Amino acid sequence: MTLATAKRPAGAAATPTAAAPQRRWRRHRPRTFYSFAAPWLIGFALLTLFPLAYAFWLSFTNYDGLAPKWGYVGVQNYERALADPKTWSSLARTLVFVFLLVPATVGFGLFLAVLVNQRLPGRGAFRAIFFLPVVVPVVAAGFVFRMLFDRDTGATAAVLGWFGLGPVEWLADDKALIVMLLMILWRVGSSMVISLAALQGVPQELLDAAAVDGAGSWRTFFRVTVPIMSPVLFFQVVNGAIDTLQIYLPALLLSAAGQARLDTVPGEGLYIYMVHVYTQAFAKGDLGYASALLWLLTAITLIYTALVFRFSRRFVYYEAGPSDEEGRR
Amino acid sequence: MYDRKLSRRRLLGGAAALAGAAASSSLLAACSVGSGSGSGGGARGGSGTLTIMMPPSEITDEVIADFEAANPDIKINLIQFDRTRLTAMLAAGEPPDIARENATYSAFFAVRGLAENLDPYIQNSSVIKESDLAGIQDLWRFDGTRQGQGPRYGLTMDYSQDAMIWANESLFEQANVPVPSDTTPLAFEELPDLARRLTKITNDEKTEVFGYGGEVNLTMPQLAHMVAAQGGRLYNEDFTAVDFSSPEALKAIQFWLDLARANVSYGPTRPNPAGWDGAAYQAGRLAMVSYGYWFGAGLAQVPEIQQRSKFLPAPTFAGKRVSPSYAGAGVWIPAKAKNKEGAWRFIEYFIGGEAAKKRAEAGRGLPPLKSLESRLPQDTPYQKQWYDTQQRELPYFDVVVVGTPYVSSASLISILTTEFKSAVPNNTSAGKVADSLNRQINELIAQEKDKV
Numbered sequence: 001m002t003l004a005t006a007k008r009p010a011g012a013a014a015t016p017t018a019a020a021p022q023r024r025w026r027r028h029r030p031r032t033f034y035s036f037a038a039p040w041l042i043g044f045a046l047l048t049l050f051p052l053a054y055a056f057w058l059s060f061t062n063y064d065g066l067a068p069k070w071g072y073v074g075v076q077n078y079e080r081a082l083a084d085p086k087t088w089s090s091l092a093r094t095l096v097f098v099f100l101l102v103p104a105t106v107g108f109g110l111f112l113a114v115l116v117n118q119r120l121p122g123r124g125a126f127r128a129i130f131f132l133p134v135v136v137p138v139v140a141a142g143f144v145f146r147m148l149f150d151r152d153t154g155a156t157a158a159v160l161g162w163f164g165l166g167p168v169e170w171l172a173d174d175k176a177l178i179v180m181l182l183m184i185l186w187r188v189g190s191s192m193v194i195s196l197a198a199l200q201g202v203p204q205e206l207l208d209a210a211a212v213d214g215a216g217s218w219r220t221f222f223r224v225t226v227p228i229m230s231p232v233l234f235f236q237v238v239n240g241a242i243d244t245l246q247i248y249l250p251a252l253l254l255s256a257a258g259q260a261r262l263d264t265v266p267g268e269g270l271y272i273y274m275v276h277v278y279t280q281a282f283a284k285g286d287l288g289y290a291s292a293l294l295w296l297l298t299a300i301t302l303i304y305t306a307l308v309f310r311f312s313r314r315f316v317y318y319e320a321g322p323s324d325e326e327g328r329r
Numbered sequence: 330m331y332d333r334k335l336s337r338r339r340l341l342g343g344a345a346a347l348a349g350a351a352a353s354s355s356l357l358a359a360c361s362v363g364s365g366s367g368s369g370g371g372a373r374g375g376s377g378t379l380t381i382m383m384p385p386s387e388i389t390d391e392v393i394a395d396f397e398a399a400n401p402d403i404k405i406n407l408i409q410f411d412r413t414r415l416t417a418m419l420a421a422g423e424p425p426d427i428a429r430e431n432a433t434y435s436a437f438f439a440v441r442g443l444a445e446n447l448d449p450y451i452q453n454s455s456v457i458k459e460s461d462l463a464g465i466q467d468l469w470r471f472d473g474t475r476q477g478q479g480p481r482y483g484l485t486m487d488y489s490q491d492a493m494i495w496a497n498e499s500l501f502e503q504a505n506v507p508v509p510s511d512t513t514p515l516a517f518e519e520l521p522d523l524a525r526r527l528t529k530i531t532n533d534e535k536t537e538v539f540g541y542g543g544e545v546n547l548t549m550p551q552l553a554h555m556v557a558a559q560g561g562r563l564y565n566e567d568f569t570a571v572d573f574s575s576p577e578a579l580k581a582i583q584f585w586l587d588l589a590r591a592n593v594s595y596g597p598t599r600p601n602p603a604g605w606d607g608a609a610y611q612a613g614r615l616a617m618v619s620y621g622y623w624f625g626a627g628l629a630q631v632p633e634i635q636q637r638s639k640f641l642p643a644p645t646f647a648g649k650r651v652s653p654s655y656a657g658a659g660v661w662i663p664a665k666a667k668n669k670e671g672a673w674r675f676i677e678y679f680i681g682g683e684a685a686k687k688r689a690e691a692g693r694g695l696p697p698l699k700s701l702e703s704r705l706p707q708d709t710p711y712q713k714q715w716y717d718t719q720q721r722e723l724p725y726f727d728v729v730v731v732g733t734p735y736v737s738s739a740s741l742i743s744i745l746t747t748e749f750k751s752a753v754p755n756n757t758s759a760g761k762v763a764d765s766l767n768r769q770i771n772e773l774i775a776q777e778k779d780k781v
Contacts, residue, residue, distance in 0.1 A: 065416040066441055067780035150602035152535040166534045171600040173754070255600070265746040267597065282413055283743040284773075 059291035066285065077292035086276055087293065091300075093177070094245060094273040101181060102240040106233060109191025114221075116192070117199050127196070131189035142253025145183045146171065171254065176269035180250050191236055198232035199225065227317040234316045238308055242301055248274035273297060375671030376402035382418075382425040384410045387486070387658070392684045396675060403671050412739070419443055424663035426672040432468035432485050432657030433550060436734035439471040440781050444482040445662040450673045451481065456681040461698045463488070465657045467728045474567050476730045483661030484680050487694030489621020490722050491655035492554055492643035499637045500527060500538055500616040511718045514642040514650065517555065517584055524593035527616035536592070536599075542606030543619030545589050545596035547582065547745040547762075549738075550655035553731040555581035557653070558646045568733040569778060571770045573763035580646075583759040590753060597750040610634070621654070622705075623694040625715050640715040642722050652722050653729035659697070695719070735777040736770065744769050 034041075059077055063070045081087050116127045133141070148155050149170035157167050170179050202225050210220040226233070252275065255266035265283070266275055277297070281290030381388060385407065393405045408414070410429050418424045430438065438444040447469075451457055465488040472479025494515070501508045504527045509515050515523070524540030531537050544551065552573075553563050561577030564570065573582065588594060595601035601609065607624060609615040611631045618624070628635035643652040660679065662672045678684055680697050689696040689704040692712070696702055702723075707716045732738060744766065752762045 062776075062780065064777075064780065065420045066438075066443065067777070068441060069780045146600075146602040146604075151599065152537075154602070157535065161533055169599060171602070172598050265743050265750065267600075267750050279743055283739040285416070285737050285740065 055291045056295060058288050059295050061288045062286075063288045064285040065287055070288075073288065077289045078296070080289060081292050081296055086271070087273075087296075090271050090273045090276040093271065094247075097177065097181070097247070097272060098241050098244045101184060101244050102237055104181070104185055105188055105191050105240055106195075106236045108185065109188050109236070110195045110229075110233070112188065112192040113195035113199050117196060127192075130192055133187045134189040136187075138249055139253060141183055141186070142250060145179055146254060149179050172267055172269070174269040176254060176267060180254055180270060183250055183254070184247070191240075194232060194236060195229065198229040202228045230316045231318060234308075234312055238305060241304060241308075245297060245301055245304075246274055247272065248278050251275050252278070374402070375668055375674050377668055377671065378404050378406050379427070379668050379671040379675060380406045380408060380425040381427045381675070382408045382410050382415055383427070383429045383660070387429070388679075392679070395683060396678050399678070400674060403674065405675070419663060419665075422665050424665050426666040426668045427660050427662060427675060429658065430483060430661055431738070432465055432483065432488070432659055433655065433731045434738040435469050435483050435659075435661065436471045436476040436732065437737055438661065438663075439482040440473070440734035443664055445664050445666065445669060446480045446482060447484065447662065447673075447676075448480040450676075454673075454677060454681075456677040457484070457698070461681075461700050463695065463697055463699055463702075464726045464728065465654050465695075466697065468654070468657055468730075469659065469661075471734065474734075476568070476732075476734065477728045483659050484676060485657040485659035485697050486680060486685070487623070487688055487696060488654045488657040489623045489694050490643060490652040490719075490726060491550070491621040492619060492652060493621055493718075493722060494641040494644070495610065495618050495620060495624055496639045496641055497610065497613065497616050497634060497637060498639055500613065504529065504538075504616070508639055509641055511639060511641050511714065512721065515644045517558075517644045517646055520644060521584075521588050521591050521593065524588070524617065525591060528593045537614065539595065539609065539615050540593040541588065541617050541619070542594055542609060542615040544606070545585065545594045547585055547749040547766075548655070549731040549741050549745065550653070550729075551585070552578065552581050552745075553729050554651060554653050554655070555584065555646065557649070557727070557729045558651045559648050564730065564733060568730075568735070569774055571733065571767060571774070573766045574760070579759050579763055582762050585749070586752060586757075586759055586762070589749070590756075597746075597753050621694070622692070622715065622719050625712075626692040626694075636709075636711050638711065640718040642718065643725070650725050651727045651729065652725040653727055655731070695723075733774055735774050735781060740773060741770065744773070 060072055060074060061070060062073050062076075112130050116123050116130065147153075151157060151167045151169045151171070154170070156170065160166070160168065168175065170176065206224050206228070207220060210224050215223065251266050251270040251272055255270055265279065273293075274297075277290050277293045280286045280293060388407060393407060397403065397405060408425065415424070415428055424443075435444070451459055451462075463485070465485045466481060467477055469481040469483045469485070470477050470479050471482055494509075496508050498508050506523070506526050509523075520541060527538065527540035528536065529538035549563075556563050556575070556577045559577040559580065561575050563572065563578060565572070572578065589596040589598065592599070595606055595609070603609065606615060606618055607620065607627060610618040611628065611634055613634060622640070625635075625638070625640065628638055645651070660676055662669055662676075666672055685696060685698065685701060686704060688694070689701040690706065692706045692715075696704065705716055705719070706712045732741060748762055748765055748769075751757065
């Protein structure tokens with residue numbers, strides 16, 4: 001290798017022979033992109049778009065999967081859904097659950113992330129311990145929580161007994177919602193891991209600069225760390241709300257002792273929106289009506305996501321957002 | 330450049346939106362029934378693959394191995410019983426060759442033309458004879474309108490008279506309550522008070538022993554039984570309407586409401602953490618449990634409870650003594666099954682062959698054929714007591730229709746349970762419960778009947 005070829009001046013034009021393959025590559029680039037993306041796109045079309053469209057069609061029918069005579073019923077399922085008091089009561093219960101659970105999960109996950117980010121002996125073990133519940137199957141968790149909160153023999157009954165308090169029927173009425181909240185919060189480890197990754201991505205020089213400027217640890221955390229982490233926290237809020245809107249398995253497991261049977265009927269406390277959908281789809285076999293309910297939920301989810309994104313500009317800090325880039329152009 | 334367009338904001342936003350869309354679509358997709366795996370084989374004479382959809386607990390590896398050894402031209406493909414998957418397979422026209430169902434709700438499949446008429450198979454069988462079939466097998470009959478008449482669309486593998494009662498004699502002694510007679514049935518009216526006397530509550534208000542267990546709930550089999558025991562009926566002649574407002578039905582509903590409110594059992598306001606009351610009985614926390622003969626085999630895990638368990642006849646109302654089955658688990662052949670002959674060969678083995686004999690000898694319920702009844706275990710004193718009580722109870726078996734062909738069992742369970750869970754804590758009267766049930770179920774029947 002000669003010195004001339006090894007030290008080509010920066011910005012020098014490529015020779016015609018070197019540029020030709022690059023041009024050829026550019027010509028093929030879209031084709032290459034679609035070739036690599038095709039498996040995912042085909043899967044998306046077959047396993048997502050088609051079922052979505054099929055479920056949309058079903059929402060205008062009285063299909064139940066078994067009856068020989070079924071057909072188009074227009075918007076009857078949607079009218080029925082909007083007139084069904086259980087739709088509204090279960091949706092209200094679900095929204096309350098979202099507003100309680102999402103901030104609690106993100107906040108508690110952040111708190112744990114800050115704790116296990118400290119330079120302390122054994123922090124690896126603590127990270128593992130906090131994350132461990134996430135790998136416990138949700139069926140097992142449901143069974144354990146039923147046992148823990150049993151009125152007569154549960155551990156909570158024993159703890160209440162130490163304070164002279166009588167037994168509480170945790171698994172009936174609205175109190176069951178508290179048990180479900182705790183059961184899901186118990187699995188806060190995944191939120192902790194995401195927040196921990198974001199926490200470790202905060203540039204040290206910014207923290208040093210804040211310290212030089214005399215900022216205390218609280219001020220640094222809230223004025224430097226949290227704003228830099230805000231896109232990750234925002235991601236968790238958006239995803240957490242979408243996930244929570246669709247929760248149903250913990251409710252069924254808490255109602256049926258680890259066996260989410262088709263005919264499981266949770267009490268009113270656990271009758272959240274997706275349980276309503278599940279009951280209609282699988283217990284009653286009314287797939288058309290259940291599809292309509294799901295499309296209503298999809299609409300609510302999309303509206304929520306759009307609103308959150310619209311307002312996120314006020315509290316989410318992006319180091320180099322699109323507007324900044326456009327300004328630089 | 331690609332990397333300029335893919336800012337962090339876009340990445341996070343896109344990921345969140347995609348997650349939302351994907352999650353929603355997966356749920357929506359759950360509602361759209363796809364095709365399941367079909368059965369294989371299908372050669373003449375039944376050879377090839379035989380797809381059976383049943384819980385592995387009911388068709389064990391030993392059963393499969395024995396059958397395949399005796400029928401080397403058939404290979405069994407066992408798939409876990411899953412009603413959603415069964416629906417998907419039936420909808421796709423690719424059903425299993427054999428599926429499971431309770432006799433009580435078998436007309437649901439028959440009225441939709443989904444089940445094979447088994448009468449021709451029975452007529453040509455040298456193993457299963459019409460005259461040898463136990464009374465429960467009449468629940469598989471359906472004539473297009475009425476259950477209990479017409480051709481059979483399935484066969485029960487074993488069953489019980491499910492309103493019978495198991496009494497833990499030790500807990501009766503501890504409560505100084507005499508154990509009821511095993512020759513004279515209790516009256517339903519006596520049960521709440523008896524349960525109250527057996528229930529033991531500690532000083533800190535915890536329940537140490539419940540007096541009664543089973544299924545403290547409104548269920549169609551229990552209600553239909555209690556109505557039939559008073560000489561009434563729940564459905565009209567063609568099963569297109571239900572009436573819970575009759576005096577007989579109101580009395581039955583009131584019984585369950587009173588029992589649930591008496592705090593003598595698990596129930597809607599006292600959920601059982603284990604999910605079923607059998608576990609509490611086995612743990613010595615339940616003095617009486619209303620289960621059929623099958624429960625005795627399950628007591629083998631706890632010998633001290635097993636030996637002190639007395640089997641009692643089903644309670645009755647003043648009137649006709651009836652002791653029906655609430656389930657009668659069995660098998661049926663879907664009309665579009667690929668290997669019907671192979672399926673029948675398996676049913677012969679399972680209902681009338683070695684498998685049935687072994688189940689009878691293990692005491693896992695009453696056998697499907699009368700000729701197998703003598704094989705029920707009688708080796709120990711307690712097994713003898715159970716057997717004798719069962720023999721005295723058998724003459725009172727009757728076919729009590731619990732469902733309408735037009736509505737699925739899961740729908741009825743869902744409506745009844747939801748109503749009960751709301752009625753018990755809110756002190757709703759039996760009349761209001763009956764009105765609500767009439768409205769909901771009759772609306773559902775009207776809606777579903779048009780689709781059949």
